Structures are given as C-alpha cells and as structure tokens.
Amino acid sequence: MFQRDALRSDLERAGCAVARTRHAAISSLKGESPGSQTVWHGTGDRHNLESGILCGVELFEAIQRRRSVRAFAPQAVEAEKVTRILKAANAAPSAGNLQGYEIYRITPGKERAALARAALNQLFIAQAPVVLVFCANPARSAAKYRERGARLYAIQDATIACAFAMLAATALGLGTVWVGAFDDAAVQKVLGTRDLLPVAILPIGYAAEEPEPTPRRSLSDLVHE
Ligand SMILES: Cc1cc2nc3c(=O)[nH]c(=O)nc-3n(C[C@H](O)[C@H](O)[C@H](O)COP(=O)(O)O)c2cc1C
Numbered sequence: 001m002f003q004r005d006a007l008r009s010d011l012e013r014a015g016c017a018v019a020r021t022r023h024a025a026i027s028s029l030k031g032e033s034p035g036s037q038t039v040w041h042g043t044g045d046r047h048n049l050e051s052g053i054l055c056g057v058e059l060f061e062a063i064q065r066r067r068s069v070r071a072f073a074p075q076a077v078e079a080e081k082v083t084r085i086l087k088a089a090n091a092a093p094s095a096g097n098l099q100g101y102e103i104y105r106i107t108p109g110k111e112r113a114a115l116a117r118a119a120l121n122q123l124f125i126a127q128a129p130v131v132l133v134f135c136a137n138p139a140r141s142a143a144k145y146r147e148r149g150a151r152l153y154a155i156q157d158a159t160i161a162c163a164f165a166m167l168a169a170t171a172l173g174l175g176t177v178w179v180g181a182f183d184d185a186a187v188q189k190v191l192g193t194r195d196l197l198p199v200a201i202l203p204i205g206y207a208a209e210e211p212e213p214t215p216r217r218s219l220s221d222l223v224h225e
Helices: 004-013 017-030 045-051 057-065 079-090 110-118 138-171 184-191
Strands: 101-106 130-136 197-205
Touching: 057 138, 079 130, 079 138, 101 110, 101 138, 110 130, 110 184, 130 138, 130 184, 138 197, 184 197
Parallel strands: none
Antiparallel strands: 101 130, 130 197
16 A cells, blocks of 8 residues: 555656546546545456556566466466557567567467467466466577677567556556466467577466465675675
C-alpha cells in the first residue's frame, strides 16, 4: 500500500508528467481524497486496463513483486493482456532501432510439448496458456552493425524485449519465468528456423503457486565504484 503523497513524489521523480496528470484525474473521478491510499491489485487490471498508468511506483512494484512462476492455472489469458505484453516488448529499445529479434507465439498442443522437451523437459512450459519465444535475428542487426550486430546487438535486442514483456506481464497480474536452458537446435526445429538464435522462452499465465522471494547480492558487492 502506498500513501498518495509517496505515489505522487515517486511519479514526479520518475518524470511521469502524463501519468501524474492522469492519476490525479482518475483519482478525482473515483472520488478519492488526496490522503487516500493506492492499493496494489494482484490482477493489475485497475492500473493497466482502466487507468493505463504504468510508471513510477507501479513499475517499481512490478519489479519487486516479480517471481519466477513454474506452475500455471489452466485459466486463459485475456487477448487484451497478451496484446499489451507484445506491445511492451515492441516498445523496448534496440540497437539502431533495428529490432534485431523475432517473437514466436507457440500455440498449445504438439508444438508446445515439443518445446518443453527441447527445454530439457521443463514441462511447465507446456502447461502455460501463453508461450513466447524470443529469438535474435543476427542478419537484421548485421545489416548495419556487421559482426558486432550479429554477435551482440541482436541478442541484446531479444533480451531487453523479453525483459519488457516479463515486466508487463507482472504488471498485468500474470506469472512468468525466463527459460534459458534449452537445446538451441531442438528449439529451432520447433520454430522451423535455422537462421534465428533462440534467446529466451517465456511461459505466461495466471500463477498456480506463490514463490518466495529469492535472495540477491548486496549492492556493495554488486556495484563497483
Ligand atoms: C538467463 C536466465 C535463464 C534462466 N533459465 C531458467 C530455466 O531454464 N528454467 C527455470 O526454471 N528458470 C530459469 N531462470 C529463472 C531463474 O532461475 C530465476 O530468475 C532466479 O532463480 C531468481 O528467482 P526469481 O526469478 O524468482 O527472482 C532463468 C533466468 C535467467 C535470467
């Protein structure tokens, strides 16, 4: 829970003028007083589908609340949410704005099971209602950046797009897990490509578990000055 003042100052710090204005307008429409509290809603609906705010405190909430989820409810993910996740990925920065990556949406059934096997039998992949595979497209980046584009930028492009998708899914109340352990060739076979390099598989769905937070290194160990 956040006090409205704290929310406002976080939004201001984040420079979210539009969100600030919209937040104030929505609060006033809802008849909330300046002292009332803003509550995180697990579904993310209030924030993202109704108010459309996705910055400042809400972004930090999503970052802190994200956990790797490896058990998914059978409940379908709303098409609107899937679109928002894909749009978030598409909004990610990329080297030279070339977007040197591709996203595959794997349909349920045979393909999904084959993908789970290709990912060293991580069977929760087959359980998730939505599965995205982010692939580097080296040729796209190489067109401008040659070897560095093919070797590095395309992978970075795919990685940051997947990270945006992951956080968007969290903000929408969905669970995800970044899957990096897979047999490249086996995933390529499922996708029907030999030119793209699979970077991450992202199963998405409503969580059927509540994982505990995992520990992190201290900033003093992590950050070097
Ligand atoms: C590059 C990368 C590869 C990962 N590969 C897998 C994987 O193959 N299977 C899996 O269950 N989790 C995988 N994870 C998730 C990590 O295990 C998880 O992020 C880490 O334990 C921290 O837990 P948290 O995500 O709940 O904070 C991967 C994460 C990253 C960033």
